[in-house]
Amino acid sequence: MKLKLHVWRQKDQSSPGRMETYDANDISPNMSFLEMLDVVNEDLIKDGKDPIAFEHDCREGICGSCGLMVNGVAHGPQDATTTCQLHMRSFQDGEELYIEPWRAHGFPVRRDLVVDRSAFDRIIQAGGFISVNSGAAQDANALPIRKVDADEAFNAAACIGCGACVAACKNASAMLFVSAKVAQFSLLPQGQPERQERALNMVNQMQEEGFGNCTNQYECEAVCPKQISTDYIAKLNREFIKASLSSHDARK
Numbered sequence: 001m002k003l004k005l006h007v008w009r010q011k012d013q014s015s016p017g018r019m020e021t022y023d024a025n026d027i028s029p030n031m032s033f034l035e036m037l038d039v040v041n042e043d044l045i046k047d048g049k050d051p052i053a054f055e056h057d058c059r060e061g062i063c064g065s066c067g068l069m070v071n072g073v074a075h076g077p078q079d080a081t082t083t084c085q086l087h088m089r090s091f092q093d094g095e096e097l098y099i100e101p102w103r104a105h106g107f108p109v110r111r112d113l114v115v116d117r118s119a120f121d122r123i124i125q126a127g128g129f130i131s132v133n134s135g136a137a138q139d140a141n142a143l144p145i146r147k148v149d150a151d152e153a154f155n156a157a158a159c160i161g162c163g164a165c166v167a168a169c170k171n172a173s174a175m176l177f178v179s180a181k182v183a184q185f186s187l188l189p190q191g192q193p194e195r196q197e198r199a200l201n202m203v204n205q206m207q208e209e210g211f212g213n214c215t216n217q218y219e220c221e222a223v224c225p226k227q228i229s230t231d232y233i234a235k236l237n238r239e240f241i242k243a244s245l246s247s248h249d250a251r252k
Helices: 033-046 118-127 147-157 164-168 175-186 195-208 219-223 231-251
Strands: 003-009 018-024 096-100 109-111
Touching: 018 033, 118 175, 118 195, 147 175, 164 175, 164 219, 175 195, 175 219, 175 231, 195 231
Parallel strands: 003 096
Antiparallel strands: 003 018
16 A cells, blocks of 8 residues: 655644655555554654654553544544554555644644643542552452443443543543543442542543533544443533532532
């Protein structure tokens, strides 16, 4: 396969960026998208040019660090697929591809296709955890959990925090990510003691990071590689309203 790539290049956060064009030659349809970029980078290095900076880690669709916009779609054209698991057979020989980083105030560009997603880390630090005493683990049967709740919590916990939901949303909303992290604990007994505090703190931190609000147009769900449902956003809204009312009553 031969492809023409239009790639966003940006030296650092304070420098202006631009699209540059590269030829990708001898690309196997069985290569992943990141392997294709590796081939292009090898050619750039041979020519004494700076390689294209992009982020990756596991290359197994688990860590969420590989997110890119491919032809305007977060993670590319394949449904429920991270960029690292996207294969070149999804494209046509001779096709032109436009490759860009996530575009959001909360995800400033570090270099080329790499963005700073530490805003998600700070949201998790605000409440995306359960405080427990250390010691021996409880017996597995000591905390009975309904299967429907366990399944729903597991589905929410599948979120890998890649940021595709933010990149796809016209408001750069992080509500799908936050709702998944709040919901997975609200459905389990271990998450009940900090349930209200968690919802308030994580939503407040999300707003401080500059992410927008949800307008229910479902772009986030459409591009999510783990198919997190927007139903969790409705759950987040309920959690936040209940916590806000309870906090207000407690101050009286």
